[in-house]
Amino acid sequence: MSRGTILVTGGAGYIGSHVCKALAAAGWLPVTYDNLSRGHEAAVKWGPLERGDLLDTAHLTATIARHRPVAVAHLAGLIAVGESVREPLLYWRVNVGGSESLLSAMRANRLDKLVFSSTCAIYGAPAQQPIVESCPAAPVSPYAWSKLAIEQVLADCHTAFGLSSVALRYFNAAGADPEGEIGEAHDPETHLIPLLLEAAAGLRPDITVFGEDYPTPDGTCIRDYLHVADIAAAHLLALDHLLGGGERLAVNLGNGSGFSVREVIAVAEAVSGRTVPVTIGPRRPGDPPRLVGDARLAGARLGWRPAWPRLEDQVAHAWAWLQRRRA
Numbered sequence: 001m002s003r004g005t006i007l008v009t010g011g012a013g014y015i016g017s018h019v020c021k022a023l024a025a026a027g028w029l030p031v032t033y034d035n036l037s038r039g040h041e042a043a044v045k046w047g048p049l050e051r052g053d054l055l056d057t058a059h060l061t062a063t064i065a066r067h068r069p070v071a072v073a074h075l076a077g078l079i080a081v082g083e084s085v086r087e088p089l090l091y092w093r094v095n096v097g098g099s100e101s102l103l104s105a106m107r108a109n110r111l112d113k114l115v116f117s118s119t120c121a122i123y124g125a126p127a128q129q130p131i132v133e134s135c136p137a138a139p140v141s142p143y144a145w146s147k148l149a150i151e152q153v154l155a156d157c158h159t160a161f162g163l164s165s166v167a168l169r170y171f172n173a174a175g176a177d178p179e180g181e182i183g184e185a186h187d188p189e190t191h192l193i194p195l196l197l198e199a200a201a202g203l204r205p206d207i208t209v210f211g212e213d214y215p216t217p218d219g220t221c222i223r224d225y226l227h228v229a230d231i232a233a234a235h236l237l238a239l240d241h242l243l244g245g246g247e248r249l250a251v252n253l254g255n256g257s258g259f260s261v262r263e264v265i266a267v268a269e270a271v272s273g274r275t276v277p278v279t280i281g282p283r284r285p286g287d288p289p290r291l292v293g294d295a296r297l298a299g300a301r302l303g304w305r306p307a308w309p310r311l312e313d314q315v316a317h318a319w320a321w322l323q324r325r326r327a
C-alpha cells in the first residue's frame with residue numbers, strides 16, 4: 001500500500017525523474033506535474049503524469065484537489081544560466097511566477113509542505129570555500145536571482161501563513177540512475193559531463209574548455225559534482241523532515257570536494273577508454289573559478305550522506321546511461 005501521494009513538479013526532468021524513482025522505492029506515489037517543454041514523457045515511470053503548465057494556477061489547483069498529495073517536491077523550472085542572461089523575463093516569469101502560481105494552488109488546497117530545488121548559484125563567487133549556508137547570497141545571473149527570489153517567497157509564506165519548506169541548494173548534479181533506467185537528456189546539452197561523454201562516444205566532434213586562465217592549480221574551473229541519486233535521496237529526507245513537523249530549512253547539497261574541468265576530462269577519458277578532443281575557448285560569462293559546498297548542515301538536520309561521492313562512479317553511471325540510450 002502507498003504511504004501517500006507527493007506532487008512532483010518537473011518530474012519528467014533529469015533530477016525530477018530520479019526523485020520520482022526514489023519516492024516510489026520508499027512507498028510513495030509520485031504524481032508528476034510537467035509541461036514536457038524540457039522534460040521527457042518516457043522518464044515518467046513511477047506514477048501518473050499530469051501534463052500542465054506551472055503558470056496555469058487553475059489546472060494546478062484542480063490537480064492538487066484531485067490527487068490530494070501530502071507535500072510537494074518543486075523541481076519544475078528553467079535551468080540554463082546563459083539562456084537566463086539572454087532571456088531574463090522568461091526566467092522571472094517561469095521560475096518566480098510559476099512558483100507563485102504553485103504556492104497559490106497549494107494554499108487554495110491547504111497544502112503547506114514543499115521541498116524546493118534551489119542552487120549553489122545563489123552564492124555567486126564567494127571567496128570563502130567550501131561554501132556554508134550563512135555565506136551571503138550574491139547571484140550573478142537572472143537564473144540564480146530567480147532561485148533566490150523563490151527562497152524569499154518561501155520565507156514570506158512561512159511568516160504569513162505557516163508554509164513549511166526545505167530549500168535544497170544543489171551544487172553540480174551529475175551521473176545517472178545506478179540501475180540505468182533514467183539519466184540526463186537535455187536538449188540542447190550544456191553540461192560538462194554529458195558533453196564530454198558524447199564527445200568520447202563520437203556523437204560530437206570535441207568539447208570546448210571555457211577558460212584556462214582561472215586562479216586554480218590547472219587554470220580551469222573547479223566544481224563540486226554530486227550524484228543525482230544522492231540529490232533524490234535528499235528530497236526524501238527533506239519530505240520526512242517536513243512531514244515530521246521539522247523547521248523551515250535551506251541547506252547545501254554537495255560532496256565538499258572540487259574537481260577542475262581538466263580533472264573531469266581525465267576521468268571521462270578513463271571511464272570511456274576514449275580520448276576526448278578538447279579545444280580551449282574563452283571563459284563563459286558568469287562562471288566563478290571555484291564552487292565547492294559544505295553540506296554538513298544537510299547531514300546534521302536531515303541525516304543526508306552521499307552514497308556516491310566518487311566522481312568516477314558518477315561518470316561511469318552517466319557513461320552507462322549514454323550507451324543504453326544509444327542502443
Ligand code: UDP
Binds near residue numbers: 284
Ligand atoms: N564547462 C566547459 N565546457 C563546456 C561546459 C562546461 O568548460 O562545454 C565548464 C564550465 O565552465 C564549468 C564546469 O564545466 O566550470 C561545469 O559546467 P556545467 O555547465 O556542467 O555546470 P554549472 O557549473 O554551469 O552548473
